[in-house]
Amino acid sequence: GDSVTQMEGPVTLSEEAFLTINCTYTATGYPSLFWYVQYPGEGLQLLLKATKADDKGSNKGFEATYRKETTSFHLEKGSVQVSDSAVYFCALSPGGTSYGKLTFGQGTILTVHP
Amino acid sequence: DTEVTQTPKHLVMGMTNKKSLKCEQHMGHRAMYWYKQKAKKPPELMFVYSYEKLSINESVPSRFSPECPNSSLLNLHLHALQPEDSALYLCASSHGQGDRNYGYTFGSGTRLTVV
Numbered sequence: 001g002d003s004v005t006q007m008e009g010p011v012t013l014s015e016e017a018f019l020t021i022n023c024t025y026t027a028t029g030y031p032s033l034f035w036y037v038q039y040p041g042e043g044l045q046l047l048l049k050a051t052k053a054d055d056k057g058s059n060k061g062f063e064a065t066y067r068k069e070t071t072s073f074h075l076e077k078g079s080v081q082v083s084d085s086a087v088y089f090c091a092l093s094p095g096g097t098s099y100g101k102l103t104f105g106q107g108t109i110l111t112v113h114p
Numbered sequence: 115d116t117e118v119t120q121t122p123k124h125l126v127m128g129m130t131n132k133k134s135l136k137c138e139q140h141m142g143h144r145a146m147y148w149y150k151q152k153a154k155k156p157p158e159l160m161f162v163y164s165y166e167k168l169s170i171n172e173s174v175p176s177r178f179s180p181e182c183p184n185s186s187l188l189n190l191h192l193h194a195l196q197p198e199d200s201a202l203y204l205c206a207s208s209h210g211q212g213d214r215n216y217g218y219t220f221g222s223g224t225r226l227t228v229v
Contacts, residue, residue: 034217043120043204044157044220089156093217101170102147102206102218104156 002027006105019077023090031092033073118221137188137205146188149204
């Protein structure tokens, strides 16, 4: 079945450091890929998305590129802020018979210190 | 309006109680979802409604009963829950079922505690 694997956390960085959170996936067909962010005590917010190979999603300084050859969708940000502290989930939306089921990775906790 | 609104935000209920969670969206989305999220875990899909009809039930126990009265509303009726059902319940919506292009919009969730 479909699956998403994220790098284990927690990740702790100083403000203005470079961020990478690795995400790889296993899926049949051509899934769409998403990064969601969850701030403490809140629901999930869509951070960015990519729907086909080589697409780059970007939002609020975050970027991720859909790499079909390496089945990856790594999240990057050049300079993190304290306000970026949250849990980040990589997810995929498949087609076919699993239509409608969003599969999540385990989540990566990011803490940014001043 | 680009939000999914969930009420109540917090709920404490006894194991013999009956309660309902409510979810509302006014984005014209035709698919709505219930997810359950335990602490420090990713959300797990429970139900999917597409055009007001139940299309996916992820083998959820019958003590959870979903209802979609119209295209903007989604309810989750709770009865005879167990303490292990305590979790954050998230509602989501999308343009269509499994929307690959626009993604899913999540609400802030209802934090449920069963005592």
